[in-house]
Structure formats: structure tokens, C-alpha cells
Amino acid sequence: MKIDSPLFDSIRVKPDHDRRRHTGGPACEWPKCKSAATHKAPKGRGEGATYWRFCLDHVREYNASYNFFAGMSDSDIASYQKDAMIGHRPTWKMGMNGGKPSARSHSARFQPDLGGADDPLGLFRHFGARAAGAKARPEEARVVHNAERKALDVLGLESDTTISEIKVRFKALVKRHHPDVNGGDRSTEDRLREIIQAYKYLKTVRLR
Numbered sequence: 001m002k003i004d005s006p007l008f009d010s011i012r013v014k015p016d017h018d019r020r021r022h023t024g025g026p027a028c029e030w031p032k033c034k035s036a037a038t039h040k041a042p043k044g045r046g047e048g049a050t051y052w053r054f055c056l057d058h059v060r061e062y063n064a065s066y067n068f069f070a071g072m073s074d075s076d077i078a079s080y081q082k083d084a085m086i087g088h089r090p091t092w093k094m095g096m097n098g099g100k101p102s103a104r105s106h107s108a109r110f111q112p113d114l115g116g117a118d119d120p121l122g123l124f125r126h127f128g129a130r131a132a133g134a135k136a137r138p139e140e141a142r143v144v145h146n147a148e149r150k151a152l153d154v155l156g157l158e159s160d161t162t163i164s165e166i167k168v169r170f171k172a173l174v175k176r177h178h179p180d181v182n183g184g185d186r187s188t189e190d191r192l193r194e195i196i197q198a199y200k201y202l203k204t205v206r207l208r
Contacts, residue, residue: 039055
């Protein structure tokens with residue numbers, strides 16, 4: 001069939017739906033309004049996907065006074081707006097794989113086995129692996145700051161003392177200087193206060 005054939009003028013394609021505007025439908029839900037409900041408006045927070053059906057004039061009036069955060073405190077509003085930035089979805093820190101906060105991702109735990117490879121330029125060290133014949137580096141000594149060293153001196157301990165030894169030493173000093181053990185004598189109360197403060201500080205530092 002040619003494009004300029006007169007048969008084209010008689011061909012009619014049925015549309016996939018009726019495009020004619022219908023006058024029927026639900027009425028506006030605004031009190032005493034009988035106009036057609038042509039627009040939807042949300043009923044409010046916590047109402048789910050439910051809507052009011054209003055005419056154009058009343059949906060404009062409703063939207064002008066609508067407040068999604070009505071009844072919420074300032075802190076709740078700030079928290080909601082912060083969560084809205086990520087679509088109210090849970091998030092984790094970089095290197096985490098969801099679930100327990102202490103569980104590191106597979107990529108963070110994985111150490112490539114390159115021990116049998118020849119690495120004359122030392123490129124594999126970038127990935128945390130050792131080349132063939134290379135010796136393991138000794139663990140670096142833990143840095144002890146002045147405040148931690150002072151707290152250890154209060155308990156009479158050295159810098160390489162473990163947290164278990166610190167707990168044992170703390171219990172022994174408390175029993176020695178507590179007024180209840182010394183017949184109510186409060187002369188060592190200041191000393192006991194220093195011991196408790198030093199132990200609390202060491203516990204927060206060593207258990208981080």
C-alpha cells in the first residue's frame with residue numbers, strides 16, 4: 001500500500017483507553033461541597049497511603065494549612081529530616097557489613113596469599129602481604145600517653161600491664177584504703193578517690 005493511498009484516510013486506530021473526559025465521579029469530601037473531587041490530598045502522618053478527595057478550590061485551601069510535622073517536638077522533627085536524607089533506611093559505617101557493629105567486611109578481613117610470589121619491587125606490601133622470603137615486621141609498641149602513665153603510677157603499675165592485672169590491683173587497693181576496712185578511718189579517703197579516678201580512666205583507655 002502506498003503512503004499517499006486514499007485508504008489511509010479511512011483507517012481508524014482504536015486508542016488503548018477512552019480519552020474522553022468523564023463528568024461523573026466521587027464528590028468533594030469538603031463539608032457542604034458538591035463539586036467533583038478532582039484532586040487528592042494526604043490525610044496526615046501515620047495515616048498511610050490514604051487521601052482526602054477534594055475539588056480544586058478546597059484542595060488548595062487544605063494544602064495551605066496542612067502541616068506534616070504537627071504534634072512533633074523539635075528534636076523529633078530534626079531526627080525525621082535527618083533520616084529522610086537517606087530515605088529512612090538503616091546505614092552502617094564504612095567497612096561494616098551490616099548486622100553486628102563489630103563484624104568487619106570481607107574486604108577488610110581478606111589478606112591475599114602472595115607468600116609464594118616473587119616481589120622484587122615490594123608492590124605486594126601495598127595489599128598487606130609479604131613477598132617470598134620476607135620477614136614479618138614486629139608489632140609496633142603501643143603508645144602510652146602522659147595521662148595514662150600518670151594513672152598507672154597512681155596504681156603502682158608499669159605501662160605494659162594488662163587490663164586484667166589493672167583490675168586485680170584496683171580491687172586490692174580499694175580493700176586497703178576503704179574506710180569500712182579501716183574501722184571507719186577516713187584519712188586515706190583522698191587516696192582512695194585518686195585510685196578510683198585512675199582506674200576509671202585506664203578502663204576507658206584500655207577497653208576502647
